[in-house]
Amino acid sequence: MARLGDDMVMDKQHGMLIVVSGFSGVGKGTVVQHVFQSLPNIQFSISCTTRKPRQGEENGVDYFFITPEQFERKIAGGEFVEYTKTFTNYYGTLKSEIDAPISKGVDVLLEVNVVGARNIKAMYPDCVSVFIKPPSLAALKARLIGRGSETPDSLARRLKEIESESREICNYDYVVTNNIACTCADEIVNIIRSEHLKVSRQCIENLFSSEE
Ligand code: 5GP
Numbered sequence: 001m002a003r004l005g006d007d008m009v010m011d012k013q014h015g016m017l018i019v020v021s022g023f024s025g026v027g028k029g030t031v032v033q034h035v036f037q038s039l040p041n042i043q044f045s046i047s048c049t050t051r052k053p054r055q056g057e058e059n060g061v062d063y064f065f066i067t068p069e070q071f072e073r074k075i076a077g078g079e080f081v082e083y084t085k086t087f088t089n090y091y092g093t094l095k096s097e098i099d100a101p102i103s104k105g106v107d108v109l110l111e112v113n114v115v116g117a118r119n120i121k122a123m124y125p126d127c128v129s130v131f132i133k134p135p136s137l138a139a140l141k142a143r144l145i146g147r148g149s150e151t152p153d154s155l156a157r158r159l160k161e162i163e164s165e166s167r168e169i170c171n172y173d174y175v176v177t178n179n180i181a182c183t184c185a186d187e188i189v190n191i192i193r194s195e196h197l198k199v200s201r202q203c204i205e206n207l208f209s210s211e212e
Contacts, residue, residue: 013105013203014103015101015102015105015108016107016192016196016201018107018127018188018192019112019128020032020109020112020129020130020131021111021112021116021165021172022132023132025144025147026143027132027134027181028132031181031188032044032111033185034182035109035185035188035189039192042109042192043101043106043108044109045098046060046061046062047064047091047092047112048066048090049064049089049091050071051065079095079096080092080094081093081098081120084112084115086113093120117129118168128173129171130172130173130188131172135178135179176188176191
């Protein structure tokens with residue numbers, strides 16, 4: 001696994017890494033889309049996955065959809081910052097999706113599961129992590145059932161996942177509630193803007209350098 005050098009962690013000119021996670025069915029995708037509408041200069045880290053594209057998803061936009069063999073070749077080639085294998089599929093964050101933009105000062109947003117978030121936080125300690133929670137468990141269950149794509153088995157599996165993921169929320173920097181997607185996105189936008197104002201993220205020495 002790659003580790004960002006100490007010089008990079010200390011360099012205040014580099015872009016910020018924003019890690020977003022949330023339970024399956026919480027509406028992360030919609031919230032994240034709203035965030036990009038407000039902050040269009042942020043780059044989305046396109047992950048690789050071996051799962052099949054859902055309706056409306058595009059290769060190279062939502063994910064790089066690749067075969068298990070291609071994924072395993074990338075693991076062997078050390079191309080991932082982190083990767084995980086869920087019940088059925090691989091998901092992984094490419095080094096190239098993160099290191100190049102942040103070294104140019106571009107913020108990068110990643111949407112990863114709790115395992116990915118934990119690994120990213122260990123490697124990039126100055127990243128900002130946000131967990132999106134539903135207004136209630138009942139609302140989440142209703143949303144999952146409403147999607148119509150869950151069998152009783154897969155619903156039971158997802159509810160189990162929710163239980164174990166809940167235990168990880170305390171490791172995130174922020175938790176926001178997705179009641180209304182655009183309001184939830186506004187909260188994430190506020191977090192990103194506030195994080196940029198932190199003294200520790202600014203070059204205080206150069207504050208007045210452009211003045212005579
Ligand atoms: P979905 O199949 O619904 O798009 O994603 C399933 C889960 O995989 C979500 O929790 C999503 O955040 C997570 N995920 C997507 N890309 C990555 C990745 O690159 N790494 C990790 N660790 N999780 C990912």
